[in-house]
Amino acid sequence: MSKQVGMSRNISLDYLNKTIEFMEIEDDFEKVRENLREYIGLYIDDNTNIRKTANILSNIWLEDDKENRKIKDYAREEVAKSSNSNLRLVAHWCMILITYKVFEDIASVIGKLEYMQIEITSKLIREKMTDMWGERPTLIHAIPKNIRTMRDTSVLETVKQGVYKVKKHRVDDERAIILIVATLIHLKDKLYLSFDELIDDSLMFPFDYSIDVGVLEESNMFSFDRFGGELAISLKENFK
Structure with a gap:
């Protein structure tokens, strides 16, 4: 079965933060969806694009499955208790990675290019992605939308047309680091990850962080x- 692209609209940090705000005041997720559609309609005229944008936000923050429910529950609980913008950025990033494979693969490509000190260009990202996904019109349409999302969430900066550089964010919040570690372990097809793998993974290219094993132990995750x-670290069975 071919991979589904899914994330075909760019998502702004404002939309993501507004989703959390609506979640904080409304327990009924269907009402949150209605509020999102109304809010997005203030900025977008086309009903189809309003619906698609609201659906993407819903998939990121409101929908889950048995494999990612525990991590998404943790993220929802922690962002609801804090207005820390750094924590929220990490949470948004991790939830999009978990939800959309196309975003995960683009992030991996960009992270590896940055690590190898190769210029990050739209052309090179597109070439790497079509190597992995094949030449599909839906993918070609989605790639710039995902790059735009990374720009709108302030993890990429435009150097010139079609050329980007990474904007790093220092992460010190313990909850954010727990979420980074849980997300990486969840996404990798391994029983466990080494300490070094958790520090240097390309998926977390926007963030500078260190890991305190004591903090991970106290989280009980x-x-x-x-x-x-x-040292090998894995998610406990009840968090898989």
């Missing part, structure tokens, strides 16, 4: 082992 002297 992770299990710890040692293999060949190397």
